[in-house]
Amino acid sequence: MATLVMSHFDMPKDKTVKAKTIDFFDKLSKDDALPGLHIEPIKGSADKRVRTGRVDQGYRAVMFKLTEGDAVSYVLLGVYEHDKGNRVAERAILKRNPINGVTEVRMTEAVREALRADAHEAPPAAETATPAESVVPAAAPAAEAAAVPTPPTEPMPEATAVVELSASSSPVLEAHGCTREDLLGLGIDGELADAALRTRDENELLEVADGAQVRWQGLALLDLGTGVPVEDVRVSFGLTEPVDASGTEDEQLLRGLKHPAAQVSFAWIEDDEDLRRAIESGDFAAWRLFLHPVQRQYVDRNYNGPAKLTGGAGTGKTVVLLHRAQRLAAENPDARILLTTYTRNLADALRRDLQRLEPDLRIAENPGDKGVHVAGIDALALEVDKRAGAGIREAAAVALGTGASDVSRRPDSRAWDAAIAAAGADLPAELRTSSFFEAEYAMVVLPLRITERAGYLRVPRRGRGTALNRAQRAQVWAVIDQYRRSAAAGGTMDYEEVAQVAAVHLELRAEQSEPAPFDHVLVDEAQDLTPSRWQLLRALVSPGPNDLFIAEDNHQRIYGQKLVLSHYGIASRGRSRRLTLNYRTTQQVLGWAMQVLDGADFEDLDGLPEEHGEYRSVRSGPTTLLLESTTSADEYDKAAELLNGWLADEDVRPETVAVLVRTKHVRDRVVGALAERGVNIRAVDTETIKPGAAVAMTMHRAKGTEFARVLLMDVREGAVPANVSRSATSGADREDALLRERSLLYVAATRARDVLAVSWSGTRSSLLN
Known part of the structure; x- marks a missing residue:
């Protein structure tokens, strides 16, 4: 038996070759002496450990053979056409970093130039493989980036793609107090260190880091370039102590492969299924196998x-959640683990990717079962209420002041309007809106469990933008009371109420010493959750080690209001950490999206300021296309030409191309107009994305997805941002509504992995300024 260690694997796209590669490595792992494999050394190779193997007559596998006693391991470099494989094998070297002992692959510049020439490529800024994806590709793994067709008209001048790190003319690293000795002390190559120290802005530093032969060294430079202290980089990459240098050279190399910094580029293949997924799955395989040391820490x-x-x-927040769920389940097969998020679409994506990550993982069908239960938070709340039995009445009495027991029926969408019409005639016009009452109910009444008028008159309304005097409070309560009476008469309960009743039920059970349903709860996209849902999450797991693990980004808050977790019994201060390295989008897409956020203030769930200038990408690509039109018809014509050009690229799968718009009405109109112009496109609502056609969806629906190429359409003033004056009752409410609109455009832009285009007719959105 041979152990296989996967690197960032060079693999032909041909499906037949992939199938043969899987068969080859399967046989290699079982018996490397099989004559049909033709495992052979290369005469005159720079590294005596290098071996080639015959995948078929035209392709060769290149790898390093390491021995430890009777055990044999192969470090897999890639599968190449015969002559190219020989050139790689002749000059590839597996060696230990002399400073820290991390195992690294080296290849001469001449061989790398030859490989680029064989691929008919111009020398790119990056000379290493594309970094592992660290996002959930809920649609499908994205295709390779390719040249972008010339837009129908000359695009408008492009905004700067990235924010400069320093206004000074000093070299970037020098401005952060980083010296050559610091870089060499980490184990960064001398020539790479010198090149990095000469860079004077972020673009130059990104180019140097992207060209690093050894992935961890490039990532370390990116950290240092954004002001991360040298010692923090040393800790995050596990470089505080060198790798044990005892034993044979092969044994030292094997230990170095297990180092946190090496695991950015190498992963141990544990079984045949691991191997098959790694070869077949493309980008997801990279995401699944290779984690940044910082991500691994949080796992x-x-x-x-x-x-x-x-x-x-x-x-990579979601990636950390999935790997953490897998790790907790592996450590304790009897553990009851919840993985949850706000929307059903995102929950479905989490479930799919968790099963792709670990097909043998025990999936718990019901709350409280052993294994990992994956569900949207509202579906989970509903299930808790349904299982409450007779206890639902007591919980409803505490939460709502009624003995309601039917949790299966929702109120009419106009229920608040009806309550306002019946009991709110004396309210000022700006308060007679369903949006005000929905927010007041969710943010004040339900989480504080107010069931009578007297309680509402004296309760603090923390965080609400609209001030109310005593008379107005009384009038507001009259509408809320009317809403509840109508719901009781109709036997309905809205989702906020369902969550609050579930939280109360579990709290009452806990008072009777009943165990909580889960041992660990992991929450994705946490910024979109409301107080009642947070109270439910707190009640789903008893306080203790690894009870709640929360992933959030308030730059992506597109639902709900601002809140602070500590107000709902969840104290995460002191246990909060941040990821800043973007693996999904190119630096051009990220830079454009970040500028949408400029000028706005954001706070995290601890109530602390959340900056966005420190985020950076490890990938580069074309600049964002800005397509201006005078009429809608002109915009459709330009969009159709662009999309048909994208779809004609044989390296682009149609379903990895997306058109994103603000509303469903616009989506349907755009699909019809583009279809008339010959674009193969389909609208997507709640269903899973299917292969074979480009997709059109709303910006909200796109949350949690990823596409190779994205076109944002109808980004004009009046459409994006949407008109918030009717739904906002105060200046603070309007400001927060506009903040969510800004976040929505940011979310939509960052769905693009490789190429982003933005179009509008008439006056472009003020958010683009």
């Missing part, structure tokens, strides 16, 4: 209480 770390992980779009 493996234990916390004595709630912990929170923040980070911008594409920084």
Whole structure:
């Protein structure tokens, strides 16, 4: 038996070759002496450990053979056409970093130039493989980036793609107090260190880091370039102590492969299914196998209480959640683990990717079962209420002041309007809106469990933007009371009430010493949850080690109001960490999306300011296309030409191309107009994305997805941002509504992995300024 260690694997796209590669490595892992494999050394190779193997007559596998006693391991470099494979094998070297002992692959510049020439490529800024994806590709793994067709008209001048790190003319690293000795002390190559020290802005530093032969060294430079102290980089990459240098050279190399910094580039293949997924799955395989050392820390770390992980779009928060769920389940097969999020679509994506990550993982069908239960928070609340039995009446009495027991029926969408019409005639016009009452109910009445007028008259309304005097409070309560009376008469309960009743029921059970349903709760997209849902999450797991692990990014808050977790019994301060390295989008897409956020203030769930200038990408690509039109018809014509050009690229799967718009009405109109112009496109609502056609969806629906190429359409003033004056009752409410609109455009832009285009007719959105 041979152990296989996967690197960032060079693999032909041909499906037949992939199938043969799987068969080859399967046989290699079982018996490397099989004559049909033709495992052979290369005469005159730079590294005596290098071997080639025959995948078929035209393709060769290149790898390193390491021995430890009777055990044999193969470090897999890639599968190449015969002559190219020989060139790689002749000059590839597996060696230990002389400073820290981390195992690294080296290849001469001549061989790398030859490989680029064989691929008919111009020398790119990056000379290493594309970094592992660290996002959930809920649609499908994205295709390779390719050249973008010339837009129908000359695009408008492009905004700067990235924010400069320093206004000074000093070299970037020098401005952060980083010296050559610091870089060499980490184990960064001398030539790479010198090149990095000469860079004077972020673009130059990104180019140098992207060209690093060894992935961890490039990532370390990116950290240092954004002001991360040298010692923090040393800790995050596990470089505080060198790798044990005892034993044979092969044994030292094997130990170095297990180092946290090496695991950015190498992963141990544990079974045949691991191998098959790694070869077949493309980008997801990279995401599944290779974690940044910082991400690995948050997967493996234990916390004595709630912990929170923040980070911008594409920084890998969801990846950490999935790997952490897998790790907790592996450590205790009897553990009851919940993985949850706000919407059903996102929950479905989490379930799919968790099963792709670990097909043999025990999936719990019901709350409280052993294994990992994956569900949207509202579906979970409903299930808790249904299982409450007769206890639902007591919980409803505490939460709502009624003995309601039917949780299966929702009120009419106009229920608040009806209550306002019946009992709110004396209210000022700006308060007679369903949006005000929905927010007041969710943020004040339900979480504080107010069931009578007297309680509402004296309760603090923390965080609400609209001040109310005593008379207005009385009038507001009259409408709320009317809403509840109508719901009781009709036997309905809205989702906020369902969550609050579930939380109360579990709290009452806990008072009777009944165990909580889960041992660990992991929450994705936490910024969109409301107080009642947070109270439910707190009640679903008893306080203790690794009880709540929360992933959030308030730059992506597109639902709900601002809140602070500590107000609802969840104290994560001191156990909050941030991811800043974006793996999904190119630096051009990220830079454009970040500028949408400029000028606005954001706070995290601990109530602390949340900056976005520190986020950076490890990938580069074309600049964002800005397509201006005078009429809608002109915009459709330009969009159709652009999309048909994208779809004609044989390397682009149609379903990895997306058109995103603000509303369903616009989506349907755009699909019809583009279809008339020959674009193969379909609208997507709640269903799963299917292969074979480009997709059109709302910006809200796109949350949690990823596409190779994205076109944002109808980004004009009056459409994006949407008109918030009717739904906002105060200046603070309007400001927060506009903040959510800004976040929505940011979310939509960061769905693009490789290429982003933005179009509008008439006056472009003020958010683009």
